[in-house]
Amino acid sequence: MTASLALGPAPDVTLGRINPVAQLSALIIVTVVLLTSLDVVTPAVLVAAELTLLPAAGLHRPGALWRRTWPLLAGALSVGVVNTALSTHPSVISGAGLGLRVIGLALPGVLLVASTDPVRLADALTLHWHVPTRFAYGALAALRLAPLLVAEYESIRLARRTRGVEAGRNPLARVRLLGGIGFALLVGAVRRASRLATAMDARGFDSGIPRTNARGSRLHPRDAVFVAGSVVVCAAAVGLSILLGAWAPVFVG
Amino acid sequence: MTSPGPTAAAALRAGTPVRVVARGLGVRHASRRAWALQGIDLVVEPGERVLVTGGSGAGKSTLLAALAGILDPEGVEVIGELTVGGRPPRQARGQVGLLAQDPDSQLVMTRAGDDVAFGLENGGVPAEHIWPRVDQALAAVGFRYGRDRSTQALSGGEKQRLVLAGVLVRRPGLLLLDEPTAQLDRPGAELVRSAVARTTADRNTTVVVVDHDAGPWLPLVDRVVELTPEGITELGAGWTPARRAAGLRLPDAPGGPKLLAAEAAGFAYRGTTTAALGATDLTLSGGRALAVTGPNGTGKSTLALLLAGLRAPTIGRIEAADELAAGARGGRRPDRWRAGDLVGRIGTVFQNPEQQFLTGRLRDELALGPLRSGSHATAAHATAEELLERLGLTAYADANPYTLSGGQQRRLSVATALATSPRVLVLDEPTFGQDAQTWRELVTLLAERRAAGCAVVVVTHDADLVSALADEQHELQPVGSAP
């Protein structure tokens, strides 16, 4: 659990050489295509394509992969089953299609998170997509505080015990305790954030001078190729679906 | 790699020192009636190094905030004159660098190099000029690691040095230091002070240090002034701070029965190979005080957690004597006791007092412990009143605990631990952030408890506390080193 919370630099994986904005563009394209298709063929093709990228993101060990994705698979299964059973036109095929759609929507996110780190993402977003720098780096600063919050949870739980407050068996007491700890964490987070904002201002964050970027973010031809590739795969998926007569876009019927 | 070349430090410092002038300065927070600062007259010449000392609550941090130009214009009222380099502080912010107490609230990025570069990026410095200056800054403060070092994987002292590098890389004309070593252990504090001394040696920055603990800073500054409710007083050359324990007469340690023992007790976090605490043997007896000392990383706080019954040792045992364990369900192991039983037998004070606050009022905070361990409401409230009085917190009886200053919070934390009259007291750094007067009050209080038969354990870096109070000292060694 704590491994995924350590927000250090992402491991050096192949997919990491693709610029984050290229990955995001591909993600958006795939998302749009999936959101508008209700058949089973399109998501199947796209999921297959996404699965081939998993090793490139360093996710080839089944154990690690399972850890990251089991709730997703459970959720997809549920969606499939529910829609099959409760739908106005029940059909296993369409249920499977919707389940696959859930997976197809989620995998690009999993790939992105496994292959990039928040600093690179912020750099790419501010330099290429002109996201306002104060918001991007303000968010980044807040993100750095996240693991600290998680570590404090345990300290606060122990501190409560020293004051005679403990969960015990009673579920209601449990909820109250969690609520109390959650509140203490939130107050701590807001205070830290206020002090951090002061420190950032003291280092010129609020000066109004246009920020430069020390690390930079470069676009390469391979990024364009990646995006083009995702367009091609989507076209192929839709094309195949039309050929097989299965295509059911969301804006028809 | 810890002592930088003189050229690195020199190349870093190409800023122009500024002059600081305050005349009749007064500051009041919007929500308070009393003035935080009044009638402040202070002139600091360019390149001078000044230490501002004074009791806690005297307004030192407010003065620094005013100099740094970070007072919230909507939330404070300011009268009098204050200029930094001839300009109002808010306009001079680009020339001022500030180093505060908590490194985690000052580090912005996840990698060391990125954090130092942050200030330069804000200043619009072109990317190609940034990294050389970052490397110079890291070398000048004696930072031991490379640019890619994760900021979380640093000790407190190293973190503060990194923050200092990030502040100095912008070549400020005025460097403000707000109790920068308050949260560090002695080696860490030394790291920071030596880095400050090195990087300001060439007088290219005016330095104002605020710290109630004046002693260690004396060799590094030219002048010492004291901040009191009446204003600023110059303390002449050759002034040395009074020893905190001077003339302190404490009741004797009567000694008593064994209450709690650690037998080869150690702790390792699940999934790690190195132990957080090596096997330790200790005995706590009523009427005696034990000090646990040692460098950071040797497991002092972990030992405190074990003794306080908050964690179970992974090797060895922690066992309470019958006298202590009587009436508690769960036998002799404190970590098995119910929280209500624990609170009446072992009182604990954490390093971070805020983590222990539960209610919205001081008075309720103090009454909570007794109520939880079974006292009646009137008795609990009476105890609360008495403790408030003792620790000088009566004026804040209805205030929210979070609104107190750091030193006051620590006193409150100690008071809440005492409220249930436990036989054993475990305190983690109880004297952090206390000025001379509150320090004496705290130490006297602990000595009185000892005289009443409590077993007192303090985990501390404070040598004065150890010499004043401790009957025994247990020094922890790094795990794995020869005894």
Next chain:
Amino acid sequence: MADPAVRPSSDATEPVAAGTRWRTVDIVVTAVLGVAFGVVFWAWNLAFGPLSAPLAFLAPLVGILNGVYLMPAVVAGLLVRKPGAAIFASTLAAAVSLLFGSPYGGIIIVYGLVQGVGGELGFLLTRYRSFGWGTAILAGVTAGLSTSILDNSLYYSDLSFLGFKLPYTVFTVISSVLLAGIVGLLLVRAMARTGALSSFAAGRTRV
């Protein structure tokens, strides 16, 4: 007892815009709210996520679980009181839950955005002038509506309106008003009492 705050001294020569400009502290605190709730979402998803769809079997009552997702938007709006706070916090919370491993994919960001806009709408409707119970509940309603419309079109498009979609919306809105609106405002007020909000209007006045 408190004197009226502020006669700004001669120091403050820059005009401080009447509260629409985002200060650094506004940005970082909104972001930290987003991050904190993102962690909560991640934990909540682990606990309740796989359950939600099978629960939908039983009834559109599953909508009652949705309120927590709308909290960052409403809490941020009530605390920071700047236009866009709801959107920023909600989107960031979604992104953070994704970063920490909630596996619902890029679609989560869309949810965060839509939920943020929904919450923002509530504050917009009161023109960013009022931040008390009325606005809190209104923002809870608009946020709840936004997320149920999205859910209904995306995941439950095939199901019947009266049998599922409408009750689902109702339960979601109720959950949103309770958690995001009411608990949200209580949360902000409780934080104000600790003094943590001294840099914000929410910490100084009782609007």
